[in-house]
Amino acid sequence: MMDIRTWTFLIVGLSFVLYIGIAIYCRAGSTKEFYVAGGGVHPIVNGMATAADWMSAASFISMAGLISFMGYDGAVYLMGWTGGYVLLALCLAPYLRKFGKFTVPDFIGDRYYSQTARTVAVICAIFVSFTYVAGQMRGVGVVFSRFLEVDITTGVLLGMAIVFFYAVLGGMKGITYTQVAQYCVLMMAYLVPAIFISIMITGHVIPQFGFGATLADGSGVHLLDKLDGLSAELGFAAYTSGTKSTIDVLFITAALMVGTAGLPHVIVRFFTVPKVKDARKSAGWALIFIAVLYTTAPAVAGFARLNMINTINGADSQGTEYSEAPTWVTNWEKTGLIGWEDKNEDGRMFYSGDERNEMHIDRDIMVLANPEIADLPAWVIALVAAGGVAAALSTSAGLLLVISTSISHDLLKRNLMPNISDKMELRYARSAAAVAVCIAGYLGINPPGFVAQVVAFAFGLAASSFFPAIILGIFYKRMNKYGAITGMVSGLLFTATYIVYFKFINPAASVPENWWFGVSPEGIGTLGMIVNFAVAAVVCHLTPPPPQDVQDMVESIRYPQGAGEAQVH
């Protein structure tokens, strides 16, 4: 009988061998292969890679945990992230593919015939990508520190080395095929425990059905009704209704939707398929692959909630003796992510939403601890560790590529040194990726105390800047550079001011009574987007229309015919 640690070494080690093997096999030879995998990737393969790219450590590790604690309100992430994908697939992907260049700043710069616009877009892309990649590195660190029992620093360094190796060597081609492998690993890691637990709790093999089914304990009570009952008993808001106001849920969902639609590392994926038709199809496949995880997550959240409350409070809801605490509690206590304080000094643990509560439980551990809570075999727990690492690595690789492309291509080649050769550009791209890995690793080891705030920031900024500029660029031929730039700047300023005020300057004032229209800083990107659209429309009508060649370019991206492979300039 092997223990968790040995299994983790074995499974995570094997998955690393696989990723590196693929990277060596698919080494990039030219800038084009480095940026877009030679444009020759099958739509289903590309869809799978996009899904791995999209599902970050946050989706894998944190999301089900968040939902588990938020109940209904957790739907903002589910609908926000998948709904944003629909926007991307319908309104952006096919047209950007026809446009046929590598990056979002390229589109903004060419469409708005302005180096200023290009530079603003490059800076936004780099900022958003760094915010993300730091979170991914942190995720790798957490997984390693728990399951390999090394400190977080060693865990992050290990992750950095692996990502560096295959992102820098392989470029987009290597990344695409590695991500396919990572998708398979992370889906298995997510589904296996979910299915096990679904069978244990409800007797259903498919978690999506088990989620709505009756409990297998013979009581005939539905899982969700049981959770609502427990929530009421323990002083939480009902699981199926949540605590946020309707308007806030609406705005947060919308901000996440438009924010994710503007994420540069996902958009760039649509340049790697040969045709516009394939870009459309591969978006559909990607959403299927994503939906598998996103519909399982709320089920996992519900099961985990029930299991956690039952193991801590005991079947009779009187609390479990601390001396008999299950091993997952003691294991996670060592990492500091679970804490118990015996307030009524009865030696029993108790978890509730009111003054009887004695537990501190970090939301991020739910998915990782879930198989332990349910007492699943050690190899399942190791598999979850490998899945978490796969999710973090696949997303960081995609992001690193965006960072290095932004620097070598958008900043150097298009701006500062237009005459560098293909070979030099590739060298700059690789060095930029190397530097980016180091910075990301540093941020992972010493995370700024405000990671969560920074993430809200990144989404808000993407929603209020990129999204309207791209949409208007495609669907409104008359939009000119003055409108686009003033729109982006005012949307950005509006959103940034609101977030900085409530998150950094005066966090104490961040309560619903003080929010404009009851919209929290997480949801303000939606208002910022509206501001952007409004300003852009007004300014555009007061200034001259864009030149004829730009208008012709807009005409030509509106139909698929004649889309060659993505072009190097």
Place this chain on the structure above:
Amino acid sequence: MAFHSKELAKAYWRENVKLLLSLLFIWALVSFGFGILFADALNQFQFFGFKLGFWFAQQGAIYTFVVLIFVYVYKMNRLDEKYDVQED
């Protein structure tokens, strides 16, 4: 100009936008509508053990999204062929 005439180009784009808008209408209806604004009202109904509004918010909207994209792919390919602007 890949279209045979300017009018055809306009007509193609109008049909395209119309398709987009109708799909986005459904997109908004299942997420913002059923999942959020009307969730409380729909929660009166039971659906395979779920309250209906809750189901839309955490499951149904996502399934609908997947279907929407495939409908879009199918219809757009047909539209491209109709106007003869598909890729070779």
